[in-house]
Amino acid sequence: MKMINISISALSVFLALTSTAAFSQSTAPNDAQIAGIVVAANMVDIDAGKMATGRAQGKDVKQFAQQMVTDHTGVNKQASALVQKLKLTPQESATSKNLKDAGKANEDRLKSLKGKDFDKAYVDNEVTYHQAVIDALDKTLIPSANNAELKDLLVKVRPAFVAHLEHAKQIQLSLQ
Structure with missing residues (x-):
């Protein structure tokens, strides 16, 4: 049962991020929507990382989670400085809303797990999440900016x- 929940969570995040591809089939996201997607994607990972720094059992998982908080906070600071400079307001889109919803669902699932089960679920989601972010950057966000x-x-x-x-x-390999 836990495996199904983990797979659904990872799938939700993947679908939320890859839904940016839907923009390219109709209308590419504008810069304000891209900024909104970037902020939402980083906040989802910051929130999950904060949870994991307090709940993870493994030292390597805790360190990774702290790195996610630090790095994604840094990206959001860079993005915020740029949007202020450009006088651009990040705009909510279906993708940014889906990201937030999937992030909340993932957090809810993680809250029910402890120990090694938590560590594995958190790291599995991070693998799927980062692959989806890279795909969205390459296929939609960078080309559309x-x-x-x-x-x-x-x-x-x-x-x-x-x-x-x-x-x-x-x-992930070490947790197998």
């Missing part, structure tokens, strides 16, 4: 998401 500085920020932070994915995969 009209402002050069916004596009540059997305390109600049992409390697951190790749590093997070690889780190999460390493931890």
Whole structure:
């Protein structure tokens, strides 16, 4: 039963992020929507990381969670500074709302888990989440960004998401 919940959570996050692909089939997200998606995606990972720093059992999982809080807070600070500079207000979209909803559902599931079950569920979700973020960056967000500085920020932070994915995969293997 727990495995099904974990899979549903990971699937929800993946679908929320990959729903940005739907924009490209109708209307590409504008820069304000992209900013809203970036902020929402980072907040989801910050919130999950904060929970994991307090609930995770494994030292490596706790350290990873703290790194997610630190790194994603940094990305949001960079994004906030840029949107202020550009006089751009992050705009809610179906994607940013779905991200928030999926993040809340994931947190609710994680709250019911303890110990190694929590660690595994958190890390499994982080693997799926970061892969979905990278896919959304590559397929929709970077290509759709009209402002050069916004596009540059997305390109600049992409390697951190790749590093997070690889780190999460390493931890995931150790939890098998």
